[in-house]
Amino acid sequence: MSQKLNLGWLGAVAMGVVLSAAAQEKPADFTTQVPLSVTGEGPWYRLELPLNVQLNARQADLSDVRVFNAVGDVQAYALARQSAQSSETRTLTEVKWFPLYNSVDATETAPSVRVQSSANGTLVEVQPSSPLEAGEEELRGWLLDASAIKAPLQQLILDWTSERDGFQRFTLEASDDLQHWRSWGEGQVARLIFSDERVEQRAISLPGQSARYLRLLWITPHSAPTLTSAQLQSASTRSLPLPLVWSQALAGSSVKAGEYTWQLPMGLNVERVQVELSQPNSLAPVSLTGRRDSSLPWQPVVSGLLYRLTQNGQDVVQNELPLSGQIVQQLKLTVDERGGGLGVDVPTLKFAVRATQLVFLARGPGPYTLVVGNTTAKAANLPLSTLIPDYSPEKLATLGRAMVDVGVEARKPSTVTASAPIDTHWKKFGLWAVLLLCVVFLVAMAFSLLRKSTAKP
Incomplete structure (x- = not known):
């Protein structure tokens, strides 16, 4: 027995x-092979997948990505692909704003002020540090009180009155103590009358960081508007989203005046597009539609206003449109020709997708190779909590780094x-x-x- x-x-x-x-599986089963270099302490390493490598995948969900060691053993791995909407709660909050005055002939950009605040940091009063004579003061900007908002700030939405329509540009700074300020770049708002319709740009994107106070300073104060409303949109997330990565410019085609189409390399979760505006003083209301393949009908994606206008010798450009991250492989832009269109040539288009991070557990001898491109490969990625038993977002930041070797092109063995x-x-x-x-x-x-x-x- x-x-x-x-x-x-x-x-x-x-x-x-x-x-x-x-x-x-073996590396030869995949069409694209890229050598990796690793730094830091293992055995786990994290890698931000370059977009040009992702575009060599044969499956939209990257089921065909693998990492091999020097003797051809496949490595256990996980993919991190948080989207901007993943596990987040957005809140719109009305905030107080205080005018920042300075004398007309003052040379400093930021006015010096005296601030009175409550015990919890809420602003009560903001006054110039020295008295100004009547008629000498000039409105330089606004101080916004965001001390009641604890979540990262995503968007600033303004409303205003002004004697004339047009564009208003400003610098934006953030602070937690009203003493030390960090730049958040420049922004612009606009209000135009176009074909008897009012077109507005009231929202300004913020970097997704927390701040107790914001300082908005007009670049041309003499024509600056007066604020009537200020709102801040904040987002509470379990983990900050990975950054966007942009593609190279794609050539498009046009078979009808005012309509342009682009074919993406594969179906992708596109979150933003940038349309080339080659001609100065271009203004075009547009609508964008998309679909996964040519057998499906076009679906509305977003509408907006694109422009490239010259003001005070400088180009003011708005050439981007936000998307919700749905999978598309074909995009079509329809232009309202009443604005003059986008010119004779078909514009190029760049698209942005959320970065994808790969974490693998190094086993066996290096060097390691990233491979992609197999139509029959099955998904083999593990959850991060399985790959790293005591996983936490904090631990993820301490892992070793893996990078695609700079200057080494992806190998595509045709034979x-x-x-x-x-x-x-x-x-x-x-x-x-x-x-x-x-x-x-x-x-x-x-x-x-x-x-x-x-x-x-």
């Missing part, structure tokens, strides 16, 4: 080994690509032949042992 059990176990083990070998399906079939046939021989051999051994046992007295 024990001999029969041993034979059964031996057969099961043999079959498991053979089937495992049949399912094992391997062409012959891989044939080689794979021969390997399968060979492995099944070995399996059958093993089974025949085991059956023969079993009969031989049984005959010997029955022959004994």
Whole structure:
């Protein structure tokens, strides 16, 4: 009886080994191979997948990405692809604003002020540090009180009155103590009358950081408007979203005046597009539609206003449109020709997707190779909490780094690509032949042992 059990176990083990070998993947099974360099302490390493490598994938969800070591062993890995909407709650809050005055002939950009605040930091009063004579003061900007908002700030929405329509540009700074200010770049608002319709740009994107106070300073104070409303949109997230990565410019096509289409390399979760505005003083209300392939109808994506206008010798440009991150492979831009259109040439388009981070557990000798491009590969990524047993966002930031070697182009072995399906079939046939021989051999051994046992007295 024990001999029969041993034979059964031996057969099961043999079959498991053979089937495992049949399912094992090799770097040659993938069309694109990129060497990696690693720094820091392992055994886990994190890598931001370059967009040009992602675009070589054959599956939109990156099921065909792998990492191999120097002897061809596949490495356990996880993908982190948080979207901007993932696990976040957005809140719109009305905030107080205080005017910042300075004398007309003052040379400093930021007015010096005296501030009175409550115990919790809420602003009560903001006055110039020295008295100003009537008629000498000039409105330089506004101080916004965001001390009641604890979440990262995503967007500033303004409303205003002004004697004339047009564009208003300003610098934006942030502070937590009203003493030390950090730049958040420049912004602009606009209010235009176009074809008897009012077109407004009231929202300004913020960097997604927390701040107790914001300081808005007009670049041309003499024509600055008076604020009537200030709102801040904040977002509470479990983890900050990965940054956007931009593509190279894509050439488009046009078969009808005022309509332009672009074909993306594959279906992608696009979150932003940038349209080339080659001609100065271009203004175009547009609508963007998209679809996953040519057999499907076009679906509305977003509408907006694109422009490139010259003011005070400088270009004021708004050439980006936000998307919600849905998967698209074809995009079509329809332009309202009443604004003059976008010119004779078809504009190029850049698209942005959320960065994808890969974390792998290094096993076996390096160097390591990132591979992608296999239409039949099944998803093999693990959850981060499984790959790293005591995972936390804080620990993720301390992992070693892996980088695609700079200056090394992705290898695309055409001979391997062409012959891989044939080689794979021969390997399968060979492995099944070995399996059958093993089974025949085991059956023969079993009969031989049984005959010997029955022959004994």
